[in-house]
Structure formats: C-alpha cells, structure tokens
Amino acid sequence: MADPFDAALDLLRRLPPSSTSENLSGIIALRPDLEEDLLSSVDVALTTKRCPKSGRDYLCCDYNRDGSSYRSPWSNEFDPAINAEDAQDLVPVGRVRRMEEALNAAVDVYRELYYEGGVSSGYLWALEEGFAGVVLFKKSSAANGAGKGGWDSIHVLEVAESATKRSAHYKLTSTVILDLGLKSSSVDSLELAGNLTRQTQQDLPLGGLRDADVEAGHVANIGRMVEDMETRMRNLLQEVYFGKAKDVVGDLRSIQPLSEAEKDRAAHRDVLSKMNR
Template sequence: MANEVQFDAALDLLRRLSPLKVSENLTAITTLVPDLTEDLLSSVDQPLTSARCKKTGRDYLLCDYNRDGDSYRSPWSNEFEPPLDDATYPSDRVRKMEVEANTAFDVYRQMYYEGGTGSVYLWDLDDGFAGVVLLKKNVAQEAGWDSIHVFEVDERRGSGRTCHYKLTSTVILHLGRESEGVGSLTLAGSMTRQVEADLVVENVGGQGKDGGHVCNAGRLIEDMEGKMRNMLQEVYFGKAKDVVGDLRSVAPLTGVNRDRQAQRDVISSMGGK
C-alpha cells in the first residue's frame, strides 16, 4: 500500500514539473525512493536519447522496451550493448518483422522528418506480439520532437482474417526562442492518445501475413501522427497564439495609443452632433 501511494504521488509530482526536466526529476525521485525505479521507468515517457551501434555504426534510440538492466539492444545488430549473457531476444518470426518494420519506418522518417533518428522494437506476447516505434527530430537546441508509439497485436482476438490492434501514442514537444525582441520563450509539453481497431491482415511481400501486420501498424501510426500534429497546430498552438496576442501587442505602443485616441475623437464628434 505504501508503494502504491508513493507511486501515485510521484506521478502526480512529475505531471506538475517542467516537461523539459522530466529525466532529471525522475532521477531525483528514484534516488529518494529506489523501490519505485522500475515502475516509474516503465510508466513515465521521457525525451528519447540515442546511442551508436558498434557493429553497424548506425544510431538507434533508447527506451525501456529495448533495455535489459543497464544494457540496450540495437535494432540493427540485434545485440545488447554492453553484452549480456542471459538477455531476452525476440523469436525468429518476430525478429524478421522487426527488421522489416525498421526498413519501412526508415523510409517514413525520411519522408516526414527529413532526418532525425528512428527505431522499432518488437517482442513476443502469448496471444501475438507487441512493439514500439520511436521517432526523434531535434533542430539545434531550439526545438525537439519525440514520438513514442506502443502497439499490441492480438492474433486470437478477431474474426476470420482480422486481428485486433491497440495503439498508444505519445508526443513530447519542446520549442524555444531567445532574442532581443522576444526575450526567452519556452513551450513544452506532451500529449497521449489511444486507438483500437480490428483490421484485415493481407499477405504482403515474402513474409505473407507478417508483412501485412507491419503495413497495418504503419497505417495506424501514420494516421495517429497526422491527427496529433494537426491537433497541436490548430488547438494548442492556435490557442497559445490567441492568448499571446491578447496579452502582448505586436504594434508599437505609441501607434496603438494614437489609434485609440482617433477612435475616441470620432466617437466624441458623433456624440456632439
């Protein structure tokens, strides 16, 4: 019971602190309460970090889903760094889908992000398999986008050729601007959305239905990312622009006062008539 109360309190505290310092705050909390480390690491989304695969020389993203202790598995070599003697790996079938998914989302990353880093990790479940698609793009120190898409495929739940898919997507975004005219401005936050669907699994390529699973997951994630980008642009950025526009005038204050005085003169002259 004490651990549950502490866990809820830690999550509540993290929600109220700056999203830019979630990793530092998480480290501080787990230092105070080490028993919560595993639960918090698996429950709290953090800005993604990357490492370079020693075998292939390619960058990959780190998260709790490719972590085993203090080691992380590279999607390119399927090896843990530092090496582990008793590591858990995906089955041969799931590993083949993982390779195919990394190839597909590498194209997706180039088309939508024009750079950045992406990684896909899959693992086995009793009724199917699950995976996570990670995408990260930074623009110097001014802006960063991290998207984390966790999906589950239940191959026993469905009818005929359909399978049940569940997707949970999180976007962590930060924007910063510092100039003489604006000063120091930082906008940061995260958003999570979830969707479930029963989709038909077609035979795609040489992997048959396994290739169809990769296509279905890709379509779900592409659609979800598009909706979340539109929501950020239209709702959150639009509302922030309205608030800033009401609080701060773009035109010089002398010009605003001159226009207001002209309006008052016109109203006074109309009243005199």
C-alpha cells in the same frame, strides 16, 4: 501517508515538463526502489545510442532495456552484453524478428521523408496471443544558439490476430513530447514544452495466405496507423496548442507600437460614438 509512487508521479506532474528527465533521475536517486515502476510509467525524451556492430544509431526506451543495457534493432544484441540465458527471453526470434526488421526498414524511410533527419527505431516482442511493439522517432535541432527544438514520438501497439489470420485488432497508444525554446533580443527567452497522448483501435485485414504475406500485412497496417496518428497529433498541436499559446501571448503583450495601438483605439471609439448618435 501517501503512496511513494503516487507521490512521485504527482510531483513530476507539477514540475516543468522540459526538466522531466532530470527530475526523474533525482527522484530515482532518492528512492531507488521506485526505479522500475517510474521508468515504465513516465514518458521522457528519448536517448540515442550507436550500435557497435552495425554502426547505426538507435533509440533507447524502457521497451528495449534490461538494466543498463539496451537492445539494438539493427543487430538484435544488447549493449553492454547481458547474460545469454536472459537474452534468450528478451531477444525476438522467428516471425517476430522478421517483422521487426521489416518495420525498421519501413519507419526508416518514413523518417527520412517526413522528418528529413533524426533517428527512428522499432521494437517488437511476442505475447501469448499476438504480439506488441513500439515505434520511436526523435528529431532535435538548434538555431545557432538562439533556440532549440525537440520532437519525440512514442507509439506503443498491441496486436491480436484472428483465428484465421485474415485480420487483426490493433491498439495504438501514441505520445508526443515537444520541447521548444527561443532566445532573442525581442522576446528575451521563451519556452514551450509538454506532451500529448492519444489512443486508437482498429480492425484491419491481412492479405495473402503465406506467412510472409501476413507479416508484410502487419507491417503495412502498423505503418499506416502510425502515419495517421502522427498527422492527427501534429495538426492538433499546431491548431490548438500553438494557437492558444499565440492568443495568450497576444493578450499579454501587443506586438504593435503604442502609437499604432492608440490609433486603433481612437478609431474604435470614433466608430462607437457615431453609432450612438
């Protein structure tokens, strides 16, 4: 008999990517014992909540979740509130919290410049050696009911500092979830959805001797890596995936009228006949 967890993952891979969230909820309803493993293993479109203390929106994922509560990066508090003893282990403090605050300020500027809207969030937590975190972006749009578009990017990182804290090793795993849909009289309905994951590792220097300089260096390094990865993945989606989809659609149905297509074929036959004389 197949392992239930493996079977669930295999089923999700075979179902439409645009319905992953709904299908995941259905599987969890059938097998509640798989909830934690599935939520930590399956990438789904991000959801948004509003911080009751700051009034700002933030993104929810498995990395800022405890049960049904989510931690806001703006207030550093869970909503709904959780047990105080549990919160001590789940809420970052000290240098990690300072870097988290600086990271959120930086990605908020990046989001406004590159996305011109949407929501961003960054979360960090301490490890035995170094720290880890996630940077999230979400942008959704609708074209007057004729179409939809959704971009969710999830950047998970691990950071290991050198003994001298003059450099650090960064490991970044990025996933982009894309969901596009169009409805019109010319194409009826068209949907393009899926996700792309890439990974990179770099050793980068940390400038300065003070703790504040080291913390600022980490935020700058993380920001540059996320920016470079997003640019790479966007170009890959545009050049490879959209280009391939365009070729497939073009092979299935020509956008030229039949009369124009027949003229092209006739001209092609005429050229071939003259070459064979």
